[in-house]
Amino acid sequence: MTRFQVKLLRPGVSFTKPVYIDPTNMLAAANVIITQSDLDRLNKWKIEEVLSAGEPVYASKKDEADFMDGQQKLDIENIRKDLKNLIKMKPSFSALASSTEGVLRNFYERINTNNNPQSNDVRSKAEEITNLVTDNPLMVIFVAEYIVETNIYKHVIACSMYAVRLCMALDFSRPKIVEQVFAILMMDVGMLKVPQTILDKAEKLNETELQIIHAHPVHGYQMLTQVAKIKNTIASVALQHQEHFDGSGYPRKIKGAEMSEYTRVASIIDSFVAIISRKPYRRNRLPYEAMKELLTLGIYRYDPVYLKTFLDSHAIYPLGSIVELSDGATGMVVYAVKGKPMRPVVWVLRDAKGNRPTRSEFAHLLYAADKFISKAKYPEDAAINLDMEYEQLMKQIQ
Numbered sequence: 001m002t003r004f005q006v007k008l009l010r011p012g013v014s015f016t017k018p019v020y021i022d023p024t025n026m027l028a029a030a031n032v033i034i035t036q037s038d039l040d041r042l043n044k045w046k047i048e049e050v051l052s053a054g055e056p057v058y059a060s061k062k063d064e065a066d067f068m069d070g071q072q073k074l075d076i077e078n079i080r081k082d083l084k085n086l087i088k089m090k091p092s093f094s095a096l097a098s099s100t101e102g103v104l105r106n107f108y109e110r111i112n113t114n115n116n117p118q119s120n121d122v123r124s125k126a127e128e129i130t131n132l133v134t135d136n137p138l139m140v141i142f143v144a145e146y147i148v149e150t151n152i153y154k155h156v157i158a159c160s161m162y163a164v165r166l167c168m169a170l171d172f173s174r175p176k177i178v179e180q181v182f183a184i185l186m187m188d189v190g191m192l193k194v195p196q197t198i199l200d201k202a203e204k205l206n207e208t209e210l211q212i213i214h215a216h217p218v219h220g221y222q223m224l225t226q227v228a229k230i231k232n233t234i235a236s237v238a239l240q241h242q243e244h245f246d247g248s249g250y251p252r253k254i255k256g257a258e259m260s261e262y263t264r265v266a267s268i269i270d271s272f273v274a275i276i277s278r279k280p281y282r283r284n285r286l287p288y289e290a291m292k293e294l295l296t297l298g299i300y301r302y303d304p305v306y307l308k309t310f311l312d313s314h315a316i317y318p319l320g321s322i323v324e325l326s327d328g329a330t331g332m333v334v335y336a337v338k339g340k341p342m343r344p345v346v347w348v349l350r351d352a353k354g355n356r357p358t359r360s361e362f363a364h365l366l367y368a369a370d371k372f373i374s375k376a377k378y379p380e381d382a383a384i385n386l387d388m389e390y391e392q393l394m395k396q397i398q
Contacts, residue, residue, distance in 0.1 A: 001051040002338060006043065008070040010063045011036040011140035011271075017054025021047055028180055030054060072367045079335050080344055080360060084397050086138045087390045093142050095104045096132060097157055100125045104185060107228075112192045115226045119186070126160070126182035130174065133164035138334065140165050143273075145379075145386060148284045150277040152188045158277075159269045160184045166265055169313040170306065183237035183262050184269070186230065190220025190238060202281040214250045217242050233260065241266045246300035265304040268294065268310055271301070287318040288376035312336065315344040322382050323373045325363060328352030330382050332389075333373075337366050342373070350382070360396045 001020070015033050019027045021042070028034050029049055042050070058064035103121045110117035133139045140161055147158040148210040160181045167177040170395035191199075194216055198209050205213065220238035240254065240263040247255030249267075259267070275290035291314065298307045317323050324330050329352055335345035343365040348357055363371055379386055 001053050003049045003051055004056065005071070005074055006039065006048055006050060008067055008074065008167050009034065009039060009050075010058065010200055011039065011065065012059050012063065014057050015052045015054040015069070016057060017052050019054075020051040023051070031057075053176055059322055061192055068367055072364045074334070075345065076362045076364060077206065079347075079362060080397055081336060082136075082138055083347065083393060086136055086141065087394055089136050089139065090130075090142060092132065092388065093139055093146075096125075096128055097146060097154075100129070100157050100185070101153045101193055103339065104156065107186070108152070108189050108192055111189055111223050111227050114227055119182075119230060123178075123182050126178050126185055129157075129160050129181050130178045133161050134168060134174070134177070137165055137168065138319065140314075141332075143332065144276055144287055144318075144320050145285075147273060147277050155277065156185050156188050158273045159204060159266070162269045162272065163265055165313055166269065166310050169309045170265070171174075171214055180262050180265055183234045184266050186228075186234070187220065187238040187241050187266060187270070188216075189223050190218070191218035193219040195307070200280050214242075217251050219237060233262070236260050237262050237266050241270050242288065243267065244301045245303055248300060259303075264306050267308055268302050271297075272310075286376045287321045288316065288323075291316055291318055311337045311341050316341040317373055317376055322349075322377045322379050324375050324382075326370075326372045327376050329363070330377065330384070334362075340366055344373075346373070347383055347393075354383075356392065358396075360393055 001023075004019075011034065014031050015028070017030050019034070021027050027042075028037065056064075056067060058067065103125050107117050107119065107122050109115075143158045143161050147154055150158075163180055163184055165179055167180050172180065194212055198205065198212060217239050221235050224235035224238055225232065237260065239251070239397070240259055241315040242250065243249035243254050243259055243263065244267075245255060245259065245264075247253050272287075272290050274293060275285050275293055276287050278284040291311070294302065294307065295311065295316075298304065313336055315333060317333045319336060321333045321335055322330065323333060323346060325346065325348075329348050330350040331346040333344045334347045337343050337345070346363045346365065348361040348363055350356060365371055365373070
């Protein structure tokens with residue numbers, strides 16, 4: 001559901017779907033006009049937001065224009081604040097990613113050598129990652145840059161952060177999100193059984209090498225259940241994360257409801273992160289290309305409900321994407337509008353002449369009918385240094 005600010009509503013507005021004060025208390029049914037007395041009651045109760053899966057409909061074009069303008073300004077102001085808080089948290093992101101790499105390396109090596117692996121530290125990192133991303137959902141903006149130079153530890157850490165945001169959009173409880181992250185952090189332990197020469201190979205793998213790769217989920221599941229004594233609901237993600245929703249994956253060719261809920265999340269995120277990571281045989285691909293490929297493959301590979309939720313929470317040009325707008329400006333996607341994947345909010349980094357704006361500017365494409373995203377770009381191709389842009393933004397919004 002979308003949140004609507006009460007102070008922006010006007011008497012006479014209705015919504016195409018029911019409006020709720022909270023998830024269990026309805027304010028008005030679909031297409032029922034909200035009156036001044038309704039708004040007075042909300043103000044008296046100090047209720048600042050209402051919820052609806054529908055769109056507001058105004059009888060007056062002026063009221064509609066006033067609402068749209070007010071909502072746009074409010075969205076941008078909130079995004080500006082969220083970005084400021086996000087940039088302050090980047091050192092925390094880097095520190096947590098680094099410390100988690102160390103914990104995973106120790107756990108993976110111990111489980112591989114049957115040397116008393118302890119999963120408690122991994123679970124603690126799952127809790128820390130869950131806390132960091134649930135408190136700062138835009139944190140995933142940093143992930144694409146982090147994953148450019150990848151290894152198995154960076155891969156699962158990146159997957160875990162994207163997974164938290166998807167789980168939030170799916171309304172998973174916090175304990176359930178922690179379990180999901182815990183499972184994802186351990187899901188690639190079976191890759192330790194794959195020779196490094198295969199992982200580094202730039203040419204197409206032969207049949208024998210493919211068989212070795214395809215065996216890693218089974219190895220991982222066995223290592224987790226037999227050596228580390230991880231419970232099946234968590235270890236099954238290691239076994240199933242390469243399965244496809246239509247049964248065409250591996251190793252057991254299970255499908256649909258046979259795949260655990262945790263696996264259905266992990267399979268989407270695992271594919272997305274793999275595509276945006278650098279490989280021995282290619283450069284890292286753009287998040288937009290990854291999303292486009294997921295949507296193309298989604299007709300058979302992924303749970304369609306989970307995939308749509310992933311799209312809604314990240315947009316077709318995922319959060320953190322550097323994009324060029326139709327007016328020639330270049331910016332970063334910083335907010336996804338649910339149900340409008342082509343109309344996100346873009347933080348403008350350069351105008352059409354290549355100059356940095358003197359104050360922070362945002363293009364809210366939901367309300368800018370004359371603008372659209374024309375293409376995605378690599379930061380280096382756009383001559384964008386993200387750390388410098390973060391520093392400049394902090395100066396502009398102090």
